[in-house]
Amino acid sequence: MHLFNGFFFYSILLFIFGLSGCGGSSSKATDSITAPPISSVTPTVLQGIFVDSAVAGLTYTTATQSGKTNAQGQFLYIEGEEVVFSIGDIKFPTVVGQEMISPLDVFSVTTTDDVRVSNMARLLQTLDEDGIAGNGISITDEAHNQAIAVTIDFGADNFEQQVVDVVANAGATYTSLISVQRAIEHLNLSLANNLSLRKCAADSTKIGYTGTFSTLAHNVSGTVTVINNCTIEISMFNFDGxxxxxxxxxxxxxxxxxxxxxxIGERIDGRSYSNETIILTLPEGKFVDDFDSLSVWCVEFQANFGDLRLLAP
Structure with a gap:
């Protein structure tokens, strides 16, 4: 009888330990489960453009990208990044990267009447290498060199004095700041043209049409080519201004x-042109199918200094 009781006792113990072992095994299996690896997604590098016309040669810096804007005014950024543009040590206020940035975006305003906007436009257009903001603005290496150790306040009353040496020695066509009126006229036109260009198609039958200016007065000459429904290019242009x-x-x-x-475009008087290229965007709502002739026209005296007829190549 005692032998039976002992056997029964040990059987119970083995059964209990067996259950405990099963429970331990289950717990260990649960602990060994690992989370799936987190996938690493490379952010997409986006392309934006700085405009007052396209501005080439601006230095730009973001958290991941840096360089100079190219001939089309383009820069690189990742969505959500802030961008700092600069000329030498003249740093523009920080702005969040986007498809198109203008002086209005830099100062977070909606009107070109802001003095900081007009002063930035004056500086950019004055430093343009060839002095023709309408065909794009190009900031030279010399302009960057002249702006080393220079800081400015775009809203200051003495803004002109702050940049006088940079402008005078940058090697650009103009050696003093252009007027507020001229700078704002161009900036407004450029902003309107950029909005229009986004909507501009290339399905006109006149694309590729060309014409050559007759010379009637003031040494006018040059060739015009239709680029798309809203844009024409004038090459080898001459005018004594x-x-x-x-x-x-x-x-x-x-x-x-x-x-x-x-x-079309801004006024071209006040300076001479020698074999230069000018890109013109038609006013909003106007297209190349709306005209067949082009003139270098004196608005004040209704005088034609040279004209052409657009013809198929």
Whole structure:
């Protein structure tokens, strides 16, 4: 009887330990489960453009990207990054990277009447290497060199004095700041043109049409080519600049004074042009199908200094 009781006792113990072993095994299996690896996604590098016309040669820096804006004014950034643009040691206020940045975005305003905006536009357009902001703005290496150890306040009353030495020695066409009025006129036109260009298609039958200016006065000459529905290129352009209030004017059948005629771009008087290239974007709502003739037109005296007819190549 005692033998039976002992056997029964040990059987119970083995059963209990067996259950404990099963429970321990289950716990160990649960502890060994590992979380799936977290995938690493490389952020997409985006491309933006700095405009007052496209501005080439601006230094830019983000947390991951740096360099100089290219001929199209383009820079690189990752979504959400802040960008600092600069000329030498003249640093622009920090701005969040986006598809298009203008002086308005830099100062977080919505109007070009802000004095900081107008002063930035004046500086950029004055430092443009060839002095023709309408064909793009190019900031030279010499401008960067002249701006070393220079800091400025775009809103200061003495802004002109702060940049006088940089402007005078940058090697650009202009050696003193252009006027506020001229800078704002160009900036407004450039912003409007950029919005228009985004909507501009390339399906006109006139794409590729060309024409050559006749020389009627003031040494006007050059060739025009239609680029797309909203854009024309003027190459090898010459004009002595010695006449007031002159613009490119579009018309029909060589008529530049009737209701169908319209100006393109900013005024071109006040300086001479020698074999230069100018890119013109038509005013918003106007297209190359709206005209067949182009003139270097004196608005003040309704005088034609040279014109052309666009023809198929």
């Amino acid at each position: 010695a006449a007031p209030n002159v613009k490119f004017y579009a018309g029909v059948n060589g008529n530049f004074s009737d209701a169908e005629a319209f100006g």
